[in-house]
Amino acid sequence: MKVKQFILGGIETNTYVVYDDDKCIVIDPPFDNFDTVERFVDQMNLQPVAVVLTHGHFDHCGGAQKLASKYNVDIWAHPNDWHLAQSAEFNLWRMPCNNAYPTKQLTEDVTQIQGFDVQVLHTPGHTEGSVCLILGDVMFAGDTLFCRSVGRTDLADSDPQKMVQSLAKLKAIKQDYVVYSGHGVSTVLSDEQKNNPYLKLL
Secondary structure, eight states: OEEEEEEETTTTEEEEEEEETTEEEEEOOOSTTTHHHHHHHHHTTOEEEEEEOSSOOHHHHTTHHHHHHHHTOEEEEOGGGHHHHHTGGGOTTOOOOOOOOOOEEOOTTOOEETTEEOEEEEOOSSSTTOEEEEETTEEEEETTEETTEEOOOOSTTOOHHHHHHHHHHHHTOOSOOEEEESSSOOEEHHHHHHHOHHHHTO
């Protein structure tokens, strides 16, 4: 399994193409410059089989509908965030964006996404439907966990107490993973468990 990272959009969202052989999934495509992802997919002769959202905020889903329509694939998201994705164009920052309309529910009992083995962790806090995705030795943490920080919990759809519970879930994980977050640089889970100030408090 290989991972290609792109930094796209007005809020520098990390978008990921996860691919194995000739198939791929696209994680968190924003509206701006998402054609960069399309060019990579086409140049590598990859066949997208799913678009996956770590949560429903506009900067993570603004390009999802166009990609899903172009490649005729489903959009996966936790059901608690479908309403956010479906109203992404009305974001508080007034950033240009397309609404996304998920078609598959991303819940903790999901173990495969179109042939990709995946472990879904429901990690509410930043949003009610935030998830972390584990594929192999990699975790895609969305806006739940960052290098030395965590996602905001002061938004209307956030819940600080649930974020604490979600971070405790991540701190309890024994296996180590490379962590690719929704923004910023990648990190390592064991390092965050020891040195992230928010996890150290737990």
